[in-house]
Amino acid sequence: MPGRIGVSEQEASVWRTATLTEIRRETPRVATFRFAVPGWPGHVPGQHLMLRLTAGDGYVAQRHYSIASAPDDSGHIELTLDHVDGGEVSGWFHTVARVGDRVELRGPLSGFFAWPGDRPALLIGAGSGVVPLMSMVRHHRARGLSLPLRMLVSARSPEDLIYARELGPETTAVFTRSAPPGVPVGRMTSAHLAPLLAEQPPGGWEAYVCGSNSFAEHASRLLVQAGQPVDRIRIERFG
Ligand SMILES: Cc1cc2nc3c(=O)[nH]c(=O)nc-3n(C[C@H](O)[C@H](O)[C@H](O)COP(=O)(O)OP(=O)(O)OC[C@H]3O[C@@H](n4cnc5c(N)ncnc54)[C@H](O)[C@@H]3O)c2cc1C
Numbered sequence: 542m543p544g545r546i547g548v549s550e551q552e553a554s555v556w557r558t559a560t561l562t563e564i565r566r567e568t569p570r571v572a573t574f575r576f577a578v579p580g581w582p583g584h585v586p587g588q589h590l591m592l593r594l595t596a597g598d599g600y601v602a603q604r605h606y607s608i609a610s611a612p613d614d615s616g617h618i619e620l621t622l623d624h625v626d627g628g629e630v631s632g633w634f635h636t637v638a639r640v641g642d643r644v645e646l647r648g649p650l651s652g653f654f655a656w657p658g659d660r661p662a663l664l665i666g667a668g669s670g671v672v673p674l675m676s677m678v679r680h681h682r683a684r685g686l687s688l689p690l691r692m693l694v695s696a697r698s699p700e701d702l703i704y705a706r707e708l709g710p711e712t713t714a715v716f717t718r719s720a721p722p723g724v725p726v727g728r729m730t731s732a733h734l735a736p737l738l739a740e741q742p743p744g745g746w747e748a749y750v751c752g753s754n755s756f757a758e759h760a761s762r763l764l765v766q767a768g769q770p771v772d773r774i775r776i777e778r779f780g
Pocket residue numbers: 589604605606607608621622623624625626627628629630631632669672673777778779780
């Protein structure tokens with residue numbers, strides 16, 4: 542579904558050339574790729590785009606990626622990619638791509654998993670599912686919004702926690718394989734959600750869930766069991 546919020550379908554459907562300007566390592570398997578995108582029409586936190594790579598022989602590969610950066614006027618956007626084993630596109634980014642390389646982007650896409658900063662937001666993600674949620678956190682900070690925003694993220698270990706240096710008191714991390722001393726290891730449970738849902742800000746939470754298919758199902762089930770209305774749960778699946 543093309544742009545919707547703020548951007549016309551026509552603008553969102555144009556392929557634009559993007560030049561890679563910076564590569565930043567986030568974790569051993571994950572890096573952020575910053576692009577200069579002349580003519581980028583802007584986005585709302587939570588939206589994603591379509592990325593197209595074309596090889597010398599004309600072979601084309603397209604994948605969806607969430608936008609990690611907050612909307613701004615810099616003419617740049619950032620994507621954060623997990624290195625999937627044997628992955629064609631993520632493998633190219635992690636092993637071949639260099640500053641100055643060009644790719645094509647089309648978007649922004651999907652108005653549904655978007656948070657313009659207009660309602661209390663409860664963000665729940667696992668692994669690279671934190672990427673669109675981080676765009677929301679960054680937007681909240683950049684605009685100095687006072688609306689409640691909380692994030693619950695699941696990672697395998699502290700070393701695998703994406704954006705660890707940037708996370709603040711709005712974030713609670715859950716570790717599934719190894720954790721810092723004193724922090725329990727295990728899956729996200731209703732006990733992690735209960736204190737957040739108990740806060741119930743005026744108007745209630747809008748919940749945004751992002752990750753693999755199995756994580757999205759697990760987290761949305763926990764939310765419903767804890768009393769979050771189904772029509773106030775928005776889900777983005779990467780799987
Ligand atoms: C809306 C949306 C937003 C997305 N945003 C992001 C994002 O911000 N960051 C990000 O890293 N990815 C994101 N993805 C996933 C991304 O689109 C690709 O699927 C991913 O990068 C793998 O592509 P590839 O070409 O490297 O692997 P492929 O060559 O397509 O796949 C290689 C192998 O890995 C398996 N595989 C494919 N994808 C995954 C996966 N995600 N996890 C585990 N195994 C997989 C395949 O079954 C296959 O066996 C998003 C997906 C969607 C639908």
